[in-house]
Amino acid sequence: QKEVEQDPGPLSVPEGAIVSLNCTYSNSAFQYFMWYRQYSRKGPELLMYTYSSGNKEDGRFTAQVDKSSKYISLFIRDSQPSDSATYLCAMNSGGSNYKLTFGKGTLLTVNP
């Protein structure tokens, strides 16, 4: 079983839709959770950074972490064509562990 599982998609939605992206993980030591957006031929760009369980909102983006279920989500409201990219979840346990473990990424296309 991979440490982090992420549905690769591809996911295609109409402009204005609410998008839900998810990851599950198996390592209960993970405490820090991140979502990155990666455009083609670019490096990943940090969207959300959360610690432990709970919700965090930033503009059209909401990140949710449920440590009891080992499940994290990213919601995008009012999706725009410019949101078309690959979305990667990443996590680590903190402390003396400086390694990020990534999901494989979900390719999202928002159609005008």
Place this chain on the structure above:
Amino acid sequence: KAGVTQTPRYLIKTRGQQVTLSCSPISGHRSVSWYQQTPGQGLQFLFEYFSETQRNKGNFPGRFSGRQFSNSRSEMNVSTLELGDSALYLCASASSGGYTFGSGTRLTVV
């Protein structure tokens, strides 16, 4: 402020050669990590440096090595290149606000 700078952006090398990639972190960031990204394996951790010391190493062969200089700039080296080393190599610098990635170096081994 300037982001993470990686050079070169693109490289084509022949099997058996060696290559050195460079990364300049965000000013003030002392932690630098390296990742390999391929379509099949996704992003995989190579190693992490802080104040010139390697603190973590991923599960890669010894052909992959790195170092960090006193100004926090980092280099990674791959010796005896194999076709399977073709990938996007990403560098990230870290602060309490998370990990910021550069645009990467795309290495093609022919």
